[in-house]
Amino acid sequence: MNERTIAVPNFSEATAILAADPIANVYVAFSNPKAGFRCRLYRLAMKQELADRFVRSAWTFLDGLNSELAAGDLSFQPYDPSTEAAHDEVEWVRVEEIDILAGSVEALSSGAAIETLNTKGELPGKPIFSVVSLTAIDEKNCVNMFQPFTMAHELSHRGIVAALFDGAFNAIEEKIFLFEDKWSVLSIGDHAFVIARPGFERMFDLGKAVLSRKDAITKAIVDVVPLVDPAPFIAYCAARQRVLQKLEMISRRSYFKGIDISRIKAAITLGNLTIEVVEAEGKISLVCTKDNVKDIVDLLNDDILRSLGISDQNYRVRSKRQI
Amino acid sequence: MRLTKISRFILFLSSYTPLWAIFFLNGPGTPTGTVCGFLAFLGPTAIFFLVKQARQASPVILAVAKVRKKDSDTMGYIATYVIPFAATKLDDPVQLASLVIFFAALAIVYINSGLIHINPTLSLLGYRIYEVEDAEENAYPLITRHSIRKGDNVLAVDLADGIYFEKS
Numbered sequence: 451m452n453e454r455t456i457a458v459p460n461f462s463e464a465t466a467i468l469a470a471d472p473i474a475n476v477y478v479a480f481s482n483p484k485a486g487f488r489c490r491l492y493r494l495a496m497k498q499e500l501a502d503r504f505v506r507s508a509w510t511f512l513d514g515l516n517s518e519l520a521a522g523d524l525s526f527q528p529y530d531p532s533t534e535a536a537h538d539e540v541e542w543v544r545v546e547e548i549d550i551l552a553g554s555v556e557a558l559s560s561g562a563a564i565e566t567l568n569t570k571g572e573l574p575g576k577p578i579f580s581v582v583s584l585t586a587i588d589e590k591n592c593v594n595m596f597q598p599f600t601m602a603h604e605l606s607h608r609g610i611v612a613a614l615f616d617g618a619f620n621a622i623e624e625k626i627f628l629f630e631d632k633w634s635v636l637s638i639g640d641h642a643f644v645i646a647r648p649g650f651e652r653m654f655d656l657g658k659a660v661l662s663r664k665d666a667i668t669k670a671i672v673d674v675v676p677l678v679d680p681a682p683f684i685a686y687c688a689a690r691q692r693v694l695q696k697l698e699m700i701s702r703r704s705y706f707k708g709i710d711i712s713r714i715k716a717a718i719t720l721g722n723l724t725i726e727v728v729e730a731e732g733k734i735s736l737v738c739t740k741d742n743v744k745d746i747v748d749l750l751n752d753d754i755l756r757s758l759g760i761s762d763q764n765y766r767v768r769s770k771r772q773i
Numbered sequence: 774m775r776l777t778k779i780s781r782f783i784l785f786l787s788s789y790t791p792l793w794a795i796f797f798l799n800g801p802g803t804p805t806g807t808v809c810g811f812l813a814f815l816g817p818t819a820i821f822f823l824v825k826q827a828r829q830a831s832p833v834i835l836a837v838a839k840v841r842k843k844d845s846d847t848m849g850y851i852a853t854y855v856i857p858f859a860a861t862k863l864d865d866p867v868q869l870a871s872l873v874i875f876f877a878a879l880a881i882v883y884i885n886s887g888l889i890h891i892n893p894t895l896s897l898l899g900y901r902i903y904e905v906e907d908a909e910e911n912a913y914p915l916i917t918r919h920s921i922r923k924g925d926n927v928l929a930v931d932l933a934d935g936i937y938f939e940k941s
Contacts, residue, residue, distance in 0.1 A: 473831065473832060473833070473834065473928065474831065475831060475833055493833075493931070495830065495831075495931070496830065496831040497829055497830060497831065498829055498830060498831050499829075500831070501831035560836075560907050560908070560909050560911055561833045561834070562833045562834070562835050562907065562911065562913060562929070562931070562935075562937065563907070563909065563911040563935075565935075566931050585834055587834055587926050587928065588926070
């Protein structure tokens with residue numbers, strides 16, 4: 451996720467589509483590596499009545515977000531996995547930056563080409579997420595509302611599903627899917643809005659994706675930050691998805707590219723951190739141990755901050771936004 | 774909506790409605806004639822229910838980038854698979870057995886090959902067959918009562934195997 455200079459997106463386009471009497475289609479994405487696909491969408495055949503309920507549900511959801519926005523209780527921030535999002539923040543990301551999301555949004559733009567799910571027999575793979583796609587007939591774009599979808603959402607997969615028929619319970623053999631009326635991600639045009647970050651990261655496999663880039667990510671850091679022995683640093687970071695996400699963001703920040711060891715050394719002193727700095731043959735390096743890796747990562751992410759004078763305390767922060 | 778194999782079989786039978794009507798007229802009162810009369814009635818009824826079901830289903834938008842008329846496929850179907858059997862003598866057990874065997878084979882091909890849009894009864898009821906392509910060059914057969922032009926956005930329901938029916 452690069453630093454962005456474009457205008458902050460908002461929900462106005464989604465509101466316009468929903469106001470234009472859209473049609474709704476629901477898709478479920480399945481993963482089946484054995485069959486050769488990581489993510490494939492299937493359309494659910496639906497009655498118009500159910501489709502209309504999805505439209506109403508989407509309206510209610512978007513209306514809630516718009517109300518919070520109008521009351522100033524919601525703000526937009528670019529997606530940044532190196533910091534925790536606050537409850538009143540909606541993060542956004544460019545669709546093209548997330549492979550599975552980009553592929554899904556492209557497929558959804560020609561929904562007719564997506565195969566209808568055959569509900570007889572086994573499902574085509576492990577369900578990953580469901581999407582409610584809303585399209586107004588004269589609009590080019592569609593609003594796609596994603597929610598994680600697991601086996602737990604296929605109720606008929608969980609044992610015996612029974613319902614009351616004429617005063618007596620009987621088993622239901624048909625497939626029963628549960629769709630919640632809350633969504634984790636909304637995509638509109640080129641942007642996606644992250645309503646619930648855990649669902650977003652799980653659906654689009656961001657954890658696995660960052661782990662696959664661990665060598666490049668750790669290299670980008672140790673190439674800039676001189677460490678006496680980078681092995682403990684690499685071992686610690688490469689095994690942790692959250693830390694890798696943080697390091698990836700650090701490596702993309704403008705301040706990091708020009709950082710020099712004297713600034714790091716000064717920050718260690720200011721922050722009173724237990725990171726040993728050694729000098730050998732005119733080269734200053736940090737001594738990394740398994741006990742101080744976290745401090746080094748937090749330091750590089752500028753997560754150790756100082757009071758402006760109110761308390762004169764140093765703080766380690768989990769979430770911060772630039773003023 | 775998703776058509777079951779039984780629905781597809783009924784649609785196959787409906788594609789022979791003109792033939793059933795001819796057989797009925799050739800042997801009214803006979804058991805074979807009665808069966809054919811029932812089948813001739815079943816065809817349009819099946820299509821009526823198909824249309825009703827399609828109207829209750831949620832559609833997708835087909836953005837038409839290219840369009841081709843495919844009514845000639847129906848003409849070809851009539852010429853190849855319907856007319857030659859019009860002269861079959863139903864009171865001849867050998868001819869009747871041959872017809873049944875041929876029908877069974879054709880039914881299997883028809884059901885499994887996604888040919889449900891090739892149906893003379895649909896044409897008799899005023900439906901036209903188009904092949905439309907979207908901007909990504911995905912092609913879909915489309916059954917509709919309207920004229921389709923390039924640039925149209927059509928609300929259509931997937932009947933089966935990517936065969937679309939305009940929901941008007």
